Amino acid sequence: MRIVIGQGSCGIAAGAEKVRKALLNTGIDPALISITGCIGMCYLEPIVDIYDDSDNLTRLVKVSEADAEAIKSYVENGDSAAIEKLIVSDEDSEFLNKQTRIALRNCGIINPEKIEAYIEKGGYTALKSCLTEKTPEDVIEIIKTSGLAGRGGAGFPTWFKWNAARQSAGDDKYLICNADEGDPGAFMDRAVIESDPHNLIEGMLIGAYAIGAKHAVVYVRAEYPLAIKRLTNAIKQAKEQGIIGENIFGTDFSCDFMIKAGAGAFVCGEETALIESLEGHRGMPRLKPPFPAQSGFWRKPSNINNVETFANVAWIVNNGGEAFAAMGTEGSKGTKVFAVTGKVKRSGLVEIPMGKTLRDVIFDIGGGMKTDKPFKAVQMGGPSGGCIPASLIDTVIDYKALGATGAIMGSGGMVVMDESTCxxxxxxxxxxxxxxxxxxxxxxxxxxxxxxxxxxxxxxxxxxxxxxxxxxxxxxxxxxxxxxxxxxxxxxxxxxxxxxxxxxxxxxxxxEKKCPAGECSDLIEYSIDADACRGCTLCARNCPVEAISGSVKQPHVINTDKCIKCGKCYSVCKFGAVKKA
Amino acid sequence: MEKQKVDLSLLDGVLTEYASVKGSLITILQHTQDIYGYLPKEAIELISEKTGIATSEIMGVGTFYTQFRFEPVGKYLIMLCQGTACHVNSSELILQTIKDELHIEDGQTTEDGLFSLKCVACLGCCSLSPVMMINDDTYGSLTPDKTKKILKELREAAV
Known part of the structure; x- marks a missing residue:
């Protein structure tokens, strides 16, 4: 029996750590309790997974501290009635069942703070096979066959960048991971680092071997303290096991590893700005060419890929480039992770093969709208992307098809909007x-x-x-x-x-000076529907400018000359009597 | 808020470790801010002296990145997420609630030195939007009422 608590940032924010402490306080054998990273069903956090001795999973969702005794009763006495109301519904289980997880394969399953957990899942075997059985050229060829393209947004073929850096003259080369996930609405890179840091390290070391780099650097957002903590811990463990450092796996390949924390600048997601920032300067982009592959960090040949790109590498080496290329479309291979958020019912991380449609993600997996308003658009690619309207919901997820809409694949943020968004x-x-x-x-x-x-x-x-x-x-x-x-x-x-x-x-x-979505405060007017108003006075008491008048149990009225359109009355009314138009 | 005298000896460890390592300016500034809660002028001058980087350049770097502050912050630093998912889920209402409750604008600190408010880029907890972080704790699925309650509890805890 094992009790595993989902402790990614989202889980912790939802109260997972409090749940863990409460479970420990019940007197359950502490050896049974462990943690995992982001399970990806963020809308159901905190999540507690209970595995029996045959590894059958019972998943409990929206668990609170108050449920600790019930869980104890189930764990110690098999009292399943105690936890019945917490068990994940079949419908919600579909959220994960419909996904194909490669980059996220270990997320929410293994303990991200223990290297043994990663090794048990076959971790570092891909690196070992590269170093002992393959030449760097072989590795680049495998990545070429896989069709893996940069998951940070631009979708540039990974093998091409690796090859360019490999071909560059000089022995002193750098392999850099861009973990400056700045797109508002995207958090897949954070989830990978928090939940499976060794997978990132392994992918990076394979990349370093392929291009001939002796130094690996991760540039990670300072806003992700938990990711930095878990990655630091993982690097330490890998060093202790001889996986990072001199003569890795007894070969003549050596590589050191360093984390640099960003300091909050979106532009540092651009690779040359990132390099400037790594060097301690303002993050202002450099003129290209020369490209980083020729002259990058400290003017040395450098290769930069994003977290999700590296997270696919070990799997590709283990399963072959063909297996990865078998998924997806003509021009977009493999899977892609999306952070689905906004007005969608089931928000979280969704990894699916390329070639699925937006409808598959938002409606089939995401469950459609959480409000009673219809779907209006989905924003993809953050500030660099665009809004795709409801009429194009059947657009295929493919670099080219998404690009044709005017949006981009981007790093994977999908913010779903309903009719109330202007x-x-x-x-x-x-x-x-x-x-x-x-x-x-x-x-x-x-x-x-x-x-x-x-x-x-x-x-x-x-x-x-x-x-x-x-x-x-x-x-x-x-x-x-x-x-x-x-x-x-x-x-x-x-x-x-x-x-x-x-x-x-x-x-x-x-x-017309009108906001059809009713969101732009200067273009809307509030009024009270006299038939719906019960005269409870709540709106009048909450109005900061005393613009609402009326006696108890009598319909209230808004003085539009005084009204500052703050919307407080609208949000506090329990009877839906306040209207905006 | 009264500025306290800056004890520069606290920087010794950081400067010994990083002053001569090239490319470490941002790391040094991050450690400095961890120590003092902001970047005091005296500390910037000392960093300049030890690293040989001009104060003008240090200020250039410091002001470029949103993480750095040049004024002390309150006991509780509220970082309100301004990401897309939070925007779509009405983070504007939360901002207004905090402003109304604390009578401060973005970037300001309350007179009692208890709360500072900073609007920040995406915190990456989009599924819990709207979200804010206060010091190291994240609070999600905020409503105006929930926000008021959190602020009230923190204020009472500080007394």
């Missing part, structure tokens, strides 16, 4: 982000994003003018043309895609 507001949200995160090097990006933000701000305030949409589009194209790096070149995508698919919403804001 698309102009969404564009403004992203421009606010990129305007703040622009490093300032290129004028088009620095000033252009700011001007676009000002225009979008005006439009959402009802001050839009005839010609604004055209001007926005013009600015979008000049920023795309004039920016040096990916941040600037893609910053206009959220605006372009929302104009393309939701032009009528822009026009409603500009011409």
């Amino acid at each position: 698309m102009v507001g969404m564009a403004k949200f992203f421009l606010d982000f990129t305007a703040k995160e622009s490093c300032g090097k290129c004028i088009h990006c620095r000033i252009g994003t700011k001007r676009m933000l000002e225009m979008l701000d005006r439009i959402t305030k009802g001050e839009g003018k005839e010609g604004d949409i055209e001007l926005l589009e013009e600015l979008c194209y000049s920023i795309k043309d004039g920016a040096l790096c990916g941040l600037g070149q893609t910053a206009p995508n959220p605006v372009l895609t929302t104009i393309k698919y939701f032009r009528d919403e822009y026009e409603a804001h500009i011409n």
Whole structure:
């Protein structure tokens, strides 16, 4: 019997650590209790998995401290009635059953703080076979066969980058992992590092061997303290076992390993900005060429891949490039992990083979909307991506097909929106982000994003003018043309895609001064439906400007001249009597 | 809030370890902030002296990254997530609630030195959105009422 508690950041935030302590306090044999990383069903956290002696799993969800005694009763006396209400439903189990997990294969299963757990699952055998049986060229050939492409967003063939770095002159080379997961709405890299850090280390060491690097560096966001802690611990364990360091597995391959914590700058996801930051400077992109493969970290040949890319490598080596390439579409091979969030019923991490559709992810696996409002759009690729409307829900998940919509595959953030989300507001949200995160090097990006933000701000305030949409589009194209790096070149995508698919919403804001989604506070008015109002006075008591009047048990009225449209009355009313239009 | 006198000897260990390692400026600044809670002017001057990096360059790096602060923060640092999922799930309401409760804007500290508010980029707990972190603890699925309750409990715990 084993009791395993899901302790990724999400699980801990939902109370997993409190549950663990409560379980320990019940007097259950502490040796039975252990932890695992992110199970991926974030909407059901905290999750407790109980494995019997034959390794049959009973999964308990939304567990609280108060359930500890019931769990004890089940574990010690087999009292299954005690935990019946906590057992995951068949419908929710489908969330995981419908996935194909390669990058996430160990996540939520093994203990991320113990190297033995990873080795027991066949860990480090791929590295050993590379070092003892394969040449670096063989390894690159396997990756080429697999069709693995960069999972950070751009989708560049991994073997090509590895080969370029291998071909570069010089003995002093660096292999770098980009774990600066900055796209708001994406957290798959965090989950991999927190839940299966040795898988990342193994993938990186294989990459280092392939390109001939003696140094491996992980650049990880400072916002991910748990990931840094678990990775630091994993590196220490791997060093103790001789897996990192000199003469790994008795071969003449040696590689050291280092973690650098980022300090909060989205642009550092761009590889040359990341290198600048690694060197202790402001993270401002360099001019390319030379590419990092020729001149990167400390001007030495460097190869940079993202976490999820490396997380696939050991599996590919063990199972063969063909097995990976057998999944997916003509141009996109293998699986991809998505962080599905927003207004979707089941949010969490979803890994599926390329070639599935957005509908498969959002409706079949994600369960559709959690609100009673219809699905409106999905945002993919964060600030570099775009909004894909409901009419394109059957788009296939493939680099090319997604690119054709104006969005991108991106790193895997999928933020699902319903009819209550204003698309102009969404564009403004992203421009606010990129305007703040622009490093300032290129004028088009620095000033252009700011001007676009000002225009979008005006439009959402009802001050839009005839010609604004055209001007926005013009600015979008000049920023795309004039920016040096990916941040600037893609910053206009959220605006372009929302104009393309939701032009009528822009026009409603500009011409009619209306926000169809009812989100832009300057363009809506609150009123109270006298028939629905019970006169409970809750709204009047919560109104910060005393704009609501009425006696107890009598319908209340909002004085629209006084109203500051804060929406408090709307959110506190228990009878749905406050209307916004 | 009264600034306390900066004990520069606390930096000895960090500077001994990193001052001569090239490319370590950001690491040094991170350790410095861990020690003092912010980057005191005196510390920046000492770092400049020991590393040979001009204070202007240190300030350039320090101001570029959102992690660094140049003023002390309150006992509780509220980091309110501004990620996409939080935006879609009405993080704006939470921001307004915190502002109303504490009477501070983003980047400010309450007069009693108890709370500082900082809006930050995605914390990566999107499934629990809207989310905030207070010091090392994450609070998810926030509503205005839940937020008020958390602030009230922290205020009482501090007395």
